[in-house]
Amino acid sequence: MTVRVGIDLVDVDDIRQALAAHGQRYLERVFTPGEIADCGGPSAPRPDRLAARFAAKEAAFKALRCSDVLVFQEIEVVTDARGAPTLALHGRTAALAATGRRVELDVSLTHERDLAAAVVAITTLEPEGAPA
Amino acid sequence: MTDEIRTVVRDHARLAVDVDSLSDDTDLYQAGMTSHASVNVMLALENAFDVEFPDHMLNRSVFESVSAIRHAIERVQEGIA
Numbered sequence: 001m002t003v004r005v006g007i008d009l010v011d012v013d014d015i016r017q018a019l020a021a022h023g024q025r026y027l028e029r030v031f032t033p034g035e036i037a038d039c040g041g042p043s044a045p046r047p048d049r050l051a052a053r054f055a056a057k058e059a060a061f062k063a064l065r066c067s068d069v070l071v072f073q074e075i076e077v078v079t080d081a082r083g084a085p086t087l088a089l090h091g092r093t094a095a096l097a098a099t100g101r102r103v104e105l106d107v108s109l110t111h112e113r114d115l116a117a118a119v120v121a122i123t124t125l126e127p128e129g130a131p132a
Numbered sequence: 133m134t135d136e137i138r139t140v141v142r143d144h145a146r147l148a149v150d151v152d153s154l155s156d157d158t159d160l161y162q163a164g165m166t167s168h169a170s171v172n173v174m175l176a177l178e179n180a181f182d183v184e185f186p187d188h189m190l191n192r193s194v195f196e197s198v199s200a201i202r203h204a205i206e207r208v209q210e211g212i213a
Contacts (some may be wrong), residue, residue, distance in 0.1 A: 010168065011154065014166075014168050014169075015168075015189075017172075018168070018171065021172065021176070022172065022175045022176075022211055025175055025178075026171070026172075026175060029171065029174075030171060034191075054168060058167060058168075063163070067192070067194060068191045068192045069190070069191060070167065070170060070171065070174070070190040070191055070192060070194075070195075071187050071190045072171070072210075091187070093183075119207075
């Protein structure tokens with residue numbers, strides 16, 4: 001069994017500035033409709049919550065060892081029925097993740113007024129480099 | 133085109149140094165551009181050049197230098213992206 005982790009820290013003000021500069025285009029290129037809805041909706045998006053989700057996307061790319069990818073919608077933070085965040089993978093990122101025998105993908109988010117962070121852990125059955 | 137790209141990088145990449153001190157081939161990530169800043173650069177480039185980068189071009193390497201960005205924009209404008 002192999003556990004790989006990724007971590008990221010985001011300045012909430014970076015999100016505020018991106019929203020001010022690019023508005024709806026920024027939201028729609030980086031976040032999924034579900035994430036936007038979870039963060040206050042398109043008309044009143046909350047930068048702190050968006051920052052935590054952006055940190056989760058970056059942390060997941062790091063854990064998956066595919067940090068060259070900039071299609072942030074391929075990593076989606078989904079809130080489950082208990083209110084806990086989980087990750088859903090889409091597109092190229094999902095295909096890359098499928099190359100290992102991934103058994104669990106965990107995410108933890110936190111945010112304060114100015115900073116947001118996330119840690120992602122991926123557990124696979126096979127060691128690094130072993131055939132899936 | 134290079135001057136417009138440098139203007140976008142200056143305004144949106146949040147580099148640790150003045151973009152005019154960098155060559156066209158300098159790695160912008162090494163110069164302090166974060167992944168989040170590269171999203172801002174991408175969106176500003178789309179505005180400045182009236183293009184849209186397709187998802188398959190959204191890699192760090194596409195935005196890693198002024199010359200890489202110029203090459204990417206030319207590909208999109210020529211419809212070969």
